[in-house]
Amino acid sequence: MKFSPLQFGPLHAVRGEILHFLADPAAHGARAVAHFPDGLLVIRDGRVAECGPAAELLPKLSAALPVTDYRGKLILPGFVDTHIHYAQTDIIASYGEQLLAWLEKYTFPTERRFADPEHAAAVAEFFCDELLKNGTTTALAFATVHPASVDALFGAARERRMRLIAGKVLMDRNCPDFLRDTAETGYMESKALIERWHGCERLLYAVTPRFAPTSTPAQMQLAGQLFAEHPGVYLQSHVAENRGEIEWVAQLYPKARSYLDVYDGFGQLGARAVYAHCIWLDDEDRRRMADTGTAMSFCPTSNLFLGSGLFDPGRARELGVRVGIGTDVGAGTSFSMLQTLGEAYKVLQLGGQKLSAESAFHLATLGGAHSLDLDGLIGNFLPGKEADFVVLDLQATPLLARRMASCETLSERLFVLMMLGDDRCVAATHVLGAPAYRAGPAAR
Known part of the structure; x- marks a missing residue:
């Protein structure tokens, strides 16, 4: 309506x-x-x-x-969703895989369809309407590798006057050929999208390396360069979601101290950098995030659905890390922030922690805005x-x-x-x- x-x-x-x-x-x-x-x-x-x-x-x-x-x-x-994939709307509730197999079986084939601008526009319209139907007025969203997917999402959000942050996915290895860009094309296409959309009404751009395994060191270096060259833009990615993923990263980047250290080495931490999941981090990683102003997105429904593990918000709070909450559709199982908060409570219960109702709704509003460096505008x-x-x-x-x-x-x-x-x-x-x-x- x-x-x-x-x-x-x-x-x-x-x-x-x-x-x-x-x-x-x-x-x-x-x-x-x-x-x-x-x-x-x-x-x-x-x-x-x-x-x-x-x-x-x-x-x-x-x-x-x-x-x-x-x-x-x-x-x-309005609720603030700090991590969600608009292109995965149509694979929500897909059965039975953990992270890496889930990407191969469901995510990559679905994202291929976003080469078609008409398909991208249709999903973007539905996605934005579904956010609003659930009370979410601000979101940090992944598009796909296709620039048209970003145009479609920003166009739908602008029509609805929403505050939305999004970006083109960067992937130049360890993915199907039909979704692969190069370090150079990813840089140039992202730069053009930043010039077209960042700061347009309520829209903001996020440099978006999918995760360290799907980008070469050359692409990671250019992603960090984009983040540095354009003050005010965001950077979003995933870190330490799944133990198999962590082992893979260690093989691909053997000189890095940790998974997070890979991003740090390429200049991808800082204010307005937001990492989803952050389950299998140590305190040195958490302190580094706190020191640089880097934020975590807690994604309880997807972490439970994919069997990834339990996020530790108590330790993040103790060390001063900014934390928001994300639905992470489509591995996340609902657009509803209410349902997501309910699952967050259960995750904390399993971890021997408590989440009060007031803290939960703060996390979905002002806390989310703070994690996105937007608490001067919303929340x-x-x-x-x-x-x-x-x-x-x-x-x-x-x-x-x-x-x-x-x-x-x-x-x-x-x-x-x-x-x-x-x-x-x-x-x-x-x-x-x-x-x-x-x-x-x-x-x-």
Whole structure:
């Protein structure tokens, strides 16, 4: 369903139960949480003007101010997905492989189809709509090796005014010929895409070596060069997801101290560098990520689905590493951040750690924004932030409604939401203040 931002004037408001985070609750406790049971979010030209109790703000505003009434529902900043593959949308829930075999059997044949711009455009449209249907307004996404796949994704995101980061995959070895570029063509095509898309409205570019085994040292060197040559661009890749993968990297790069050290040696760590998985790292790797401002993306559903291992967020936090959360579709099993948070809780349980509901929702909003170096623009409702938000129906299913009736605290309601919720809970998603998705009878 498409909405025009012209429906909404330069100043309007949204009323409902509002929750956002000012900091990490794990470190700052209740002071990190801003909660208004009857709140008002005032939006001017797509940005937050004010946020607070409705009883305090309404008397200061004109009686003629348009107010969208979401009372009875919970309003949160839009979710931030820090790792996802748009080209793998059509292989979500593919049976029975671990990482390297999964790439060969499912990923590479599927990505071949993105040489066709019409196919790429059709998947990109569906992908962006599915993100919005799940309340995700910002994502860091992989395209494929084909420049047209990047054009298609950025085009679909721009039409919806989403904040999206993406890039062309770089692969010049250990992959099928039909997906192989060269160090030089990968550099030149990425450079052209950066010039075309980086900073275009809300779009940002990420230099995207798939992972160290599929790039030669020459390509890795040029990827680091692209990252250095274009201040403000991102770099995204995978590291230490699977033990077999780690052994392979050690054979290909025998001089490197560790898998992460391969990337470090090619200048691929730093602010706005984001690595998915980070399961089998040691503390020296984690300290190096913290020292350089490099971020981790925790991908619980894909790590469980592929049998890769259990991420250790507690140790990352202790050493000061920035951490976001990613659905990692298509090895990840859901676009829903609610379901992803539920699986994150289970991963921590298996690792002998705890994930509070407040910390989980911080991870999906301000924490994700911080990991992407975007917390000055998105992630909460401080004045001046971009007004992206999701409206959640805590009565969306009979089971949710019944369970919520016995909840006594906000924390308990949030925990039930992340354990039992899914896309059916998303009543609406707003981008820059205007609705980009609203649930209807068909959505139920």
